Amino acid sequence: MRGLTSKALDVAKKLGASYADIRIVDRKQETVRTRNGNVESLGSSRSRGFGVRVLYDGAWGFSSSARVTEEEVRRVAEEAVAIAKASATVKRDKDVTLAPVEPVTAKWESKCKVDPFSVKTEDKIALLLEADRLMRQNKGVRVASGNFMALREDKIFASTEGSYIEQTKIETGAGIEATAADKGELQRRSYPNSAGGDYASRGWEFVESMNILDHAERVADEAVQLLTAKQCPETVTDLILDSSQLTLQIHESCGHPIELDRVFGQEASYAGTSFLTTEKKGTFQYGSPNVTIVADATLEGGLGSFGFDDEGVPAQRTTIVDKGIFMNYLSSRDTAAELGETSTGAARADGWNRIPIVRMTNINLEPGDWTLDEIIKDTKEGILMETNKSWSIDDKRLNFQFGVEVAYEIKDGSIGAMLKNANYTGITYEFWRSCDAVANKDEWRLWGLPNCGKGEPGQVAHVGHGAAPARFRGVKVGVGKWQ
Amino acid sequence: MAVRGLLGKEEALRIVGRVLESSPGDMTEVLLSGGVSYLTRFSDNYIHQNVADSGHSLRVKVIFGKKIGTASTNSLDEDAVKEAIETAARVAELQKPNEEFEGIPGPEPIPEVNTFFESTFEFSPVDRARGVKIITDAAQAKGFKAAGAFQTGASEICIANSLGVRAYHRSTSAHLRTVVMSDTGSGYADALATDVREIDPAEVARIAVEKCEAAQNPEVVPPGEYEVILEPRAVADMLGYLVRGGFSASAVREGRSFLSGKVGEKLFAEQFSLWDDGLDPRGFPMPFDLEGVPKQKVVLVEKGVVKDLLYDFKTAKKEGRKPTGHGGFGGWGPMASNLFMAPGDATVEDMIKNTKRGILITRFHYTNMAHPMRVLVTGMTRDGTFLVEDGRITKPVKNLRFTESALRVFGTMDMVGKDLHRAGRSVVPAIHVPAFNFTGVTEF
Incomplete structure (x- = not known):
């Protein structure tokens, strides 16, 4: 990728940028959502592209594209400079300046014991559907839902100051929720947290550590109890x-x-x-x-x-x-x-x-x-x-x-x-x-x-x-x- | 015809056609969307961010019997598309049958509606900077600071399925918004359009600067019940909470809506009529939903009486009726996207004259649902909050927190503005509400 990053930075510099950086990002995501005994969605997505940020005449410009090719890198770098020139027409009395940072060539990876993408999808589904079954044993539960997400992000950063940094991060998360409703009242309980559960920059071991099945019945019972609580x-x-x-x-x-x-x-x-x-x-x-x-x-x-x-x-x-x-x-x-x-x-x-x-x-x-x-x-x-x-x-x-x-x-x-x-x-x-x-x-x-x-x-x-x-x-x- | 950053109808249909041909599924659904977006952002009277974004996303849903798998990619290269189809098929195979699955819609004629304007598409960074400068100059002339954004873009969406649905639409949008502020008060204004020529930066600047001037040095009024005049942005905010969960046919079926068992009842004020219309050019038209079903005009409330609900394909099938074109949002269920409220015959000035002691609200901030069945919403006022006493605005007031039900707001409103405004994706008037519950006050 060094060829592409150098191309972007060279084009920006030649066009007069005082600073430029480029990030090339590749994201892969897997999601599983269950609802009332069914797998509501099972999805896999991938998004890859790059963005070029430049300072020209003390003003910012940025452009981006999903097409990671040399020709497109050139076009995007040119567009970023053109946008920065437009920014420079509405400036303050001072230019944007950057606090110093030491240029570095580095690699970084998050720690992960079990790659969540290597775990069989069937196992992820089985876990969430079992939690779903346990929650719906309580007949007061109207909606039982479960959620799993895994993300891998590979990222390259390069700047005209000489930095070239490669980073890889894996994130994993999961959670369950029970919704009870009756006589104009609606209540929810979730585990381990609301908004889809809990997430960490860890692997499948993080999901296992949640012991979701041990909490499914409690979550359902509490949602139903809340309907008539004080x-x-x-x-x-x-x-x-x-x-x-x-x-x-x-x-x-x-x-x-x-x-x-x-x-x-x-x-x-x-x-x-x-x-x-x-x-x-x-x-x-x-x-x-x-x-x-x-x-x-x-x-x-x-x-x-x-x-x-x-x-x-x-x-x-x-x-x-x-x-x-x-x-x-x-x-x-x-x-x-x-x-x-x-x-x-x-x-x-x-x-x-x-x-x-x-x-x-x-x-x-x-x-x-x-x-x-x-x-x-x-x-x-x-x-x-x-x-x-x-x-x-x-x-x-x-x-x-x-x-x-x-x-x-x-x-x-x-x-x-x-x-x-x-x-x-x-x-x-x-x-x-x-x-x-x-x-x-x-x-x-x-x-x-x-x-x-x-x-x-x-x-x-x-x-x-x-x-x-x-x-x-x-x-x-x-x-x-x-x- | 393709234009820079957009594929155009022909190419989009070719790509989705290729997916359908290659898919091993019994049924297949493809959603291709994307475009270009530009945003010039300013604060402290200068442009501090200025960005461009272009790209597409392709989502493939492969179905074997009642087993469904989905995969998406942002690359339209042949290999990436092939990989997405294979991934969707693989995950579908892993599934157990979804007994709730009701199939996918068949083709229906899609109405044509033009929402693409070259003027918006060709609007350049220099054009946006000119518009921004009009606002920053107007703020600076009064010793104020302006912050905001000028966004323009073009997008396209193509939905196809193996039963013959082929829907394509492209549109442009433009939005200019600003908060003009000093250390002792702020004012907001914005303008939205599909055709950027309808946006007048000088008018946006004038309203925001005037609001900011009027909002200087606000005083504290104690929380409690007040009459309120809600300007259109505040109305649209409350309306969103009312409709989001309430008028979804699936939420009503599952007993999660305040409308469960109440369709046909008069729950709202006589002056409250509400409908969703994906073809009305006063809003942001979109002729079909994310399942490729043409949008129907759905009258949700007529003179206070709940008339109908929003249906996606699945919920409609369960109830043996036609979908209304509000589907494709997965677990969220059917959603409104082009809401219109009926205008009344009052002006905001009339509402002020008829207010004994009340609060005029420009817009809300960070609202959130506190209880879905009661449609109890909490949030703050922001960027222009004024006390009205004996028929006139007497002073700006420090921002207030409210905890109030949207059911009560639209159930008791007694004056409705005659002018409709685009506020987000809704088109709404200002309203007067006789009692509104403020539960807190902040320091500015």
């Missing part, structure tokens, strides 16, 4: 979130507002901006001293892990919130340069036909020293909420409201009745400042979210979040008119 009351109380719901909380109220392109308004008309403006860096009380959050692209197995980002910047571990104080952003080379800093290595693109933008890697809440059991015992009155169901947050990432699949009353240190339609709301920094207990590393778990949307044209990122259960004091719950 309505979550509207009140202000102490809230304990399980690890999976905390991932969503971290994602929406920390992961997105620390994206430096949002801070600079680059997403303003679509996803929004951020309340974490630059003067807050290093001083703002984001959370309580119990809250330490890191961005870690170096974690083995994380959905947001890689060797190098899509600008050739090495994977890093960056402290985002240190004992409650906001310390750092996720950045790309051009956004980092605006602050006079180096990139934190978070420029990621969704395939060959999208440009890299600032994305989450693995954004993790560091463990504390409690156990969940101790947190519950220490709570006089509160609610425990598990597994995300709905999510909404304002365009600066301050006012949020999240709903969960299931909740439980906590009274005098014990778990009580099941609650349905539970949700909670708050202002991001007030909520994190109210965090007074985080469970320890034994209960810490890394989750994978394969569906983070951002950018125009739309891009979907695969990101990771690690968390252990945690408690938040005085939170408003049960929002809305439910009676």
Whole structure:
């Protein structure tokens, strides 16, 4: 491929580009979806192409194509320069500049014990259909569904600065869900997480470790129990979130507002901006001293892990919130340069036909020293909420409201009745400042979210979040008119 | 005729024909789609992203009896297409029969509708930059910053199956949107068209700048029940939640819809009439669905009464009726794609005059379903939220969170705008709703 990458970079340079890079991406994906005893879809897809990004006269241009030929590489490089020239007609008073990065020739591969593409499709179907059968033993279940996904991505990055990086990543994920409905009520339970399950940069061994069949009947029973469970009351109380719901909380109220392109308004008309403006860096009380959050692209197995980002910047571990104080952003080379800093290595693109933008890697809440059991015992009155169901947050990432699949009353240190339609709301920094207990590393778990949307044209990122259960004091719950 | 980046009808039909001939299946379905897309993105009054994308995707569904396998590729090379057919056949063989499978549709005449405009297709990066500059100059003149995107593109879709379906359609689209902002307020405007000549960047700039000026230094109003005037983008957002799960015939059959057992009932306000029409040029016409079935105009609600549902081939077959041309979305079931709401006779100014104490909303942000059977939706207001008191706008207000049912919104709305606007893929008016539940407030 070096011939093709060199061709693209040479054409761009000859046409006057001050910088150019090319990514050639080949993605292979397999999906299995089951529904009510049938294999609803069994699919295999492949997408291959390349994108060329150039800086001309201090402005960006990008073009892409699925036809990986020398002739097309030339045409696309020329188009990228022509587009950059058009960008240069509407410039600021300063050019786009790039934070420095050391050019590198490297290869990186994610770790995988059992290649998910080598496992027989029949075995994947059999697992999901058995879970489906177990869920539908409960006659209250209207829809039982199962999901499996495997992805392999081979990627080459080359730049005019001399980098040539080859990376291969394998991702695997699975999950099940039961939907119960009766008398105008509808409830869902899922395992191990909602939105299709859990995902990791691992092989088939990750699916096996889920022990899906051990949870199918419980998931079905809980969905049906929820139909007649007590309505979550509207009140202000102490809230304990399980690890999976905390991932969503971290994602929406920390992961997105620390994206430096949002801070600079680059997403303003679509996803929004951020309340974490630059003067807050290093001083703002984001959370309580119990809250330490890191961005870690170096974690083995994380959905947001890689060797190098899509600008050739090495994977890093960056402290985002240190004992409650906001310390750092996720950045790309051009956004980092605006602050006079180096990139934190978070420029990621969704395939060959999208440009890299600032994305989450693995954004993790560091463990504390409690156990969940101790947190519950220490709570006089509160609610425990598990597994995300709905999510909404304002365009600066301050006012949020999240709903969960299931909740439980906590009274005098014990778990009580099941609650349905539970949700909670708050202002991001007030909520994190109210965090007074985080469970320890034994209960810490890394989750994978394969569906983070951002950018125009739309891009979907695969990101990771690690968390252990945690408690938040005085939170408003049960929002809305439910009676 | 083929144009750059598009295959054209003849070539598309040749490719899908080749797939059908080579497929070993008892039945085969092919979906070929793609095109070119350009997007110029701006923020802080300069172009910060500018991208082009071209390509196609071919999906092959091979069926043996009731066993179905699917494979897709983005390469149309002979070898890649052959591999996709073989993969689809292999996975179909691995299947156990899907007892829910009801076959595939046969051919029906597809109506012609022109949605392809050379003006849009030929629109260049320089043309888009000119449009952007009109907006950034207008924002800069007032000391504001503009962010947004100018997108143009052309796409084509070809669906064929072994029973003789051969459907092809090509279209262009253009969308210019902007948020004009300062540190103390923002305003949004956009314009959508199939023909880019219908988009006037100066008008988009004028509305966004005026909204931004009016939105400066918002004050807090406490959450609670207010009258609301929803501008078209906010109406389309709520309408999407109402229709997505609610009017799908498969969701109704499975008891997952609020309409289960209620078709024929009057559930909505007298002024609420709603239909889906894939041929009306006021929207974004598309003459057939993803199964190759021609789209029918389906009246979903007439004067508040639920009249009909949306059907894909499978659900229609189960109920012994014709599909309405809203299929091909797999497990999602039938979906609306060209919604129209009947206009009324009011202007937004009339609605303001008739409001005692209410909130005027430009658009919503990050809405999400909190409960599907109640169609309870939560979300935030954004980019132009104003307090209306005694018939006039009195001040901008800080953005509010709502937690409200779309059933209540369209069940109680009492004034409807006379002008229809394209908002996403829907064509809707502004509405006035007598009571709307705000449950929180943010800091800006």
